[in-house]
Amino acid sequence: MRQMRKRLMLGACAGLLATVGMTATAASQDMPGEGETVTMARATWDTGWFHTEIYAEALRQLGFEIDGPVTLDNPPFYQAVSTGDVDLWVNGWFPLHNTYERFYEGQAELVGYVAEGGALQGYLVDKKTAEEHDITSIEDFKKDEIKEIFDSNGDGKADMVACPPGWGCEVTIDHHMDAYDLRDHVNLITAGYAASMADALARYQQGEPIFFYTWTPNWTVGVLEPGEDVVWLEVDHADLPEDQKDLEDATTLSGVTGCVADPCNMGWPANDIRAVANSEFLDANPAARKLLEVMEIPLDDIFAQNALMNDGEDSEEDLQRHAREWVANNQETFDGWLEEARSAAQ
Structure with missing residues (x-):
């Protein structure tokens, strides 16, 4: 009788341990x-x-x-x-x-x-100014009369809100400045992007022209809606940094809302x-x-x-x-x- 009770107790303990083990395994699977x-x-x-x-x-x-x-x-x-x-x-x-x-x-x-x-990047200007002065490409910023419109500090260059150092996009923008011979025509604003764009928005709301780089998704294209408030500009031809050279054919995109042309050569591949x-x-x-x-x-x-x-x-x-x-x-x-x-x- 004593041996029988012992076997029953051992069996019960084994069952309990098995149950605990299965519970622990289930828990570890739920929380790996x-x-x-x-x-x-x-x-x-x-x-x-x-x-x-x-x-x-x-x-x-x-x-x-x-x-x-x-x-x-x-x-x-x-x-x-x-x-x-x-x-x-x-x-x-x-x-x-x-x-x-x-x-x-x-x-x-x-x-x-x-x-x-679908993560887009590119250059935009306000639609009113683009239509009044037939601005369709960043090449247009080589024209003195266009630069003057966007020159807020009197240095003879168009001011563009650009990309802060360390973000990666500044590398492509710098490459574009040289590739399209824009160094003497465009002044890049590379301070804090949010503050710079807030200033651009305030100027736009006062009826002043604006010129900026942006990407999607981003609040800028919600407040400044492409096709309604602003337009995407084209580049004359694709020219990317060396590590993106194989993607130059991908800079021309179809169906870009608010671009000045369709298809649109934005100068940047979708990311x-x-x-x-x-x-x-x-x-x-x-x-x-x-x-x-x-x-x-x-x-x-x-x-x-x-x-x-x-x-x-x-x-x-x-x-x-x-x-x-x-x-x-x-x-x-x-x-x-x-x-x-x-x-x-x-």
Whole structure:
């Protein structure tokens, strides 16, 4: 009888241990990132912060602790991701960021697409001035009468809101200044972009002409709508930096709303917004790799959130709320990404 009781007790303990084991396994499958910390970065342009927060929330729901995101310019990020000081960001713009490949080659990789294609860049002027003076190309800024219209400081050059150092776009703009022989004709405003564009908007609202570089998604093309308020200009011919030379045929795009011509040679190829992550981190965390592979955020949704920021909802608390609301409004899709990520970790 004593032996029988002992066998029953051992059996019960074994069953309990098996149940605990299955529960632990299930928990680890649900939270494959538990115990792991992801050091995230984000770009210095705040139009990329919304989708950064959505990706961070997805990683949190897989059990990862999030360190950051720390705000970095392009060169420091690509150096940091190559050494593993930073694990990832979701603000890679390609081919624009091809120039940074030398920093991370063999140590980090591009994963998935936050937004594939459709991220446009180019030069714009207000529509009223463009139509009054027949401005259709940046070549027109070699004309003295056109330069004078956009010269606010009397230096004899047209003032253009350009791209701050460290963003990557400044490399292409500088290349264009030389390729199209515009150095003596265009003055690049490279101070803080948001402040410079706010000043341009104020001048536009007072009926003054404006000339600027921008990209999409961005609040600028919401407030200054292409085709209504402003127009995209063409370049005379495609001419890109050496690391983008093979994409010169891709600078001519059809159906660009608000361009002076269709098709439109914007001088820039459409970009993909992509995650860039340290290779060792990805190899050690298959759930994170899969998540980055399958997630994507519609450009229109990024644009809508950027418009909210421009309207004053621009605090960190606002940003986090916008991300939570987006997740709630896209819960089924979001949960599907998490399930795919969990399956990759099994």
